[in-house]
Amino acid sequence: MKKDITAQDKPNDASRGNTPPASGPGPDAPATRSQFGLLKQRRFLPFFSVQAINALNDNVFRQAIIGMLFWLGASSEDKALYASLAPAVFILPYFLFSGIAGQVAEKLEKHRLIRITTAMEIAMMVVAAAGFVLQSLPVLLLALFLTGVQSTLFGPVKYSILPSVLRPEELTGGNGLVEMGTSMSILLGMILGGLLFKLAGDNGPWVAGVAVIGFAVLGNLLARRIPRVDAGAPDLKINWNPIPESLHMLRLAHRQLAVRNAVLGVSWFWFVGTVLTSQLPAYAEVHLGGDETLYIFALALFSIGVGVGSLLCEKLSGRTVEIGLVPLGAFGMSAFILDLYFARTGVAAATGLDAIGFLREAGSWRAGSLRIVIDLLGIGLFAGFFVVPLFALIQSRTPKNELSRVIAGLNIQNSGFIVLAAMSALAAQQLLGWSIPQVFLALAVLNTLVAIWIFTIVPEFLMRFMSWLLVRALYRLRVRGVEEHVPDEGAGVIVCNHVSYMDALILAACIPRPVRFVMYYRIFNIPFMRWIFKTAKAIPIASAKENPELLRRAYDEIDAVLADGELVCIFPEGRLTHDGTMAPFKAGIERILERARAEGRPVPVVPMALRGMWSSMWSRRDSRLGRMRVPRRFRAHVEVIAETPIDDSWVTAAALESRVRTLRGDAA
Structure with a gap:
């Protein structure tokens, strides 16, 4: 991983014994051109396989319990009892033990904790196997509770390990693979267990007992x-009282505004997913x-959509943490959920259709069959766009010696949203008498309102979306050296040539970290663009003669x-x-x-150059009217090049100008 010359750790509960984390992909870790290259590397593949097997086994176990109840010819009362108890039994440990799990995941080496939790899974699945052989529902519910405990311990390390083994530019792709693997494993587990x-x-x-033990052994x-x-905070003193620690972790997760709302967004994803899949x-x-x-076919469509959307995030984001995809995902989900309501509002005329029979219905588009298939795929696709960048944002903007505890706080909040979703859907149907399509309609409206609320509180999400749309629509970008030379953490100054009114948006789309741009106040005050620049916290500046x-x-x-x-960027x-x-x-x-050096805070300076912008839209190559012409300059090829950071102890304006001219070459 590239080294931050001046990175200084911000205070992070020093009194609680936190120390900076150590491990990362390392300078010798092979770089990847795409997320699929990670599947060939030991730093990622074993972890990816373990989390996929873990999700698979959980769902094999739970579906096998349902299968056993039907195989035994259990009474409707027993089935109803399990349907009522199972979700509560599995989710209860998240409320009880997430506070402790977050601390343990912070204190222990992450590879060691994963081995411990997978060994625990073997013991728990032995209990589950005994429950299957004895055909005892109480023993199976005990095993389900223990599985929830294991998942509670595994959850914080599952996402906190990624920033330690992936480069910043790999976070979106890595999270996309994890979400895809989880979705597909859940689906396969449900099919196999059933x-x-x-x-x-x-x-x-x-067979059920051997299967769950076998998958647990394979995971270990x-x-x-x-x-x-390495551990995130090896000197952390663990507080074994879960209640105050759970509250502390929720506060950690809510401390930074962007992270807080990303956490809220992930929890809302679980709310929407719970309502949808439960119906x-x-x-x-x-x-x-x-x-x-x-039902399995419908769930498969949703899961495939989530998997595809998760994988597409890296391509659409340009290998950066692109939170501009979040509004796209939110409103896309709402659109397809809304269309799902209109596709089939009444009771079906046919009965007993399997997936093939459903697809072969006469006039399938008019009957809504094909339309429903597209809607379920679309909901999943945009759900992937929504949740993957949020996880990447949480990981990239949370101090690494707090990340496991923030994920634990996220899990607590997720659990609350899952319970709220189940109760809300039940209340809508039982108390208000709503049909399932009406529940979907309410969910689409509610999802839109929540999305607007989140984006109003954190305009950065919507601002990044609009910037992303503008840059991807108007230019064909090529980026060189940015990932390697822009510091991952700490202060830094980026200097770049200034060619067009879109320069700041171009650079913001290429740099994985938030950047504070210093720009001429007249450009800052351009109508419409002013809102974007102000939301991005750009710093307007004028000459001493104009406005001292x-x-x-x-x-x-x-x-x-x-x-x-x-990071600060100046022209x-x-x-x-x-x-x-x-x-x-x-x-x-x-x-x-x-000024920074006088205060003992030397900062690295990263030379950067824009090439190809002079022949693009919004430069001063033509008159104001000519600047608006689309042909020839629309979708212009633009290149952004960065060079090794310079120690600021000898930097002069002339030296920086020379470096940028060299990077710029012959094209502006």
């Missing part, structure tokens, strides 16, 4: 292949006219931003180029660095 007793007949209990063997990953069995039977296999007070405030704000460990030419050539760099950059 078939065990049907295929095995009288040997069903023994794979866990032993995970390379060393699918009855929806498939009553409104689609299906048998029990049609604004100039002084700008320098003060830049100094404060650097002291807080953030030292002080104006847009009028002829495509670079103007001399002004001395303001030297003043900025001198």
